[in-house]
Amino acid sequence: MYGMVNKAIQDLVSTNFGEDKWLAIKEKVGFEDDFFISMQSYPDELTYDLVGAASEVLELEPAAILEAFGEYWILYTAEEGYGEMLALSGSTLAEFLGNLNLLHERITNIMPQLKPPKFSTKEISENQVELTYESDRDGLTSMVVGLLRGLGKRFGKNCEINQTEFRADSGKDVFNVSW
Ligand code: HEM
Structure with missing residues (x-):
């Protein structure tokens, strides 16, 4: 999916749960760049992994994250x-x-x-x-x-x-x- 989607996930987590939670999620999925590029297409797996990692770190069901x-x-x-x-x-x-x-x-x-x-x-x-x-x-x-x-x-x-x-x-x- 376009980077804009992953960026919005980052924004949602950072704004509502804090930057430290976002960094924990980012580390869990092994995303090593500093940021997502909105207009670049990334593999869907990355988005699914972000939702999975957010679910673990924030202790919320994937459905609640989505x-x-x-x-x-x-x-x-x-x-x-x-x-x-x-x-x-x-x-x-x-x-x-x-x-x-x-x-x-x-x-x-x-x-x-x-x-x-x-x-x-x-x-x-x-x-x-x-x-x-x-x-x-x-x-x-x-x-x-x-x-x-x-x-x-x-x-x-x-x-x-x-x-x-x-x-x-x-x-x-x-x-x-x-x-
Ligand atoms: C101007 C506003 C919107 C923009 C810029 C936008 C853009 C996008 C982008 C970039 C994706 C990722 C798909 C890809 O990269 O291949 C996406 C997916 C999606 N969009 Fe939108 N969208 C907008 C509004 C909406 C609205 C209002 C809905 C309401 C139902 C919606 C429903 C979805 C769904 C469900 C997906 C998930 C992809 C899928 O189901 O396969 N979008 N959209």
Whole structure:
């Protein structure tokens, strides 16, 4: 994944748990450079290793790390120069969720090696959407839950998120999101 993702994990840990915890995580995964380069693509394994090491060092389940990371990503991208892109992706939560593929398509213009996830939505009612998430990558479902929480906050909505279908059963995750 692009270095920006690993950088956001670093930022999340340093800000919320302290620099010493980040250094312990970095040492555990054996990452020897001083920093990640946002626009450089790194092996996915590094990101998974960072989540695993963070889980050990912070004594939190990997799912909790991924969920916190997803929520943080909404704030992080807004501050790292993608605020306008986020703003252009929708003026309501429902509209935004419907534009997730378009958003990642736009990002592919500046990050050509991006391997984005795939989303689709079905509007159930004015304040309820069914969101389907598919990816070539495994194990990131909890990140989507965090992303949805972060988006809910961004739009000032108290979201209820219920997963109704699971990748292990049908190859895709489906969430019922209501607010
Ligand atoms: C402007 C904001 C955003 C930027 C710059 C961005 C960029 C990225 C990048 C760089 C990756 C790593 C994939 C790779 O390097 O191949 C990624 C992955 C991902 N993004 Fe976004 N993204 C943004 C917003 C969102 C939002 C709002 C969602 C909400 C659902 C989302 C969902 C995901 C998921 C679930 C992944 C994990 C990869 C996977 O499932 O295969 N992203 N995105």
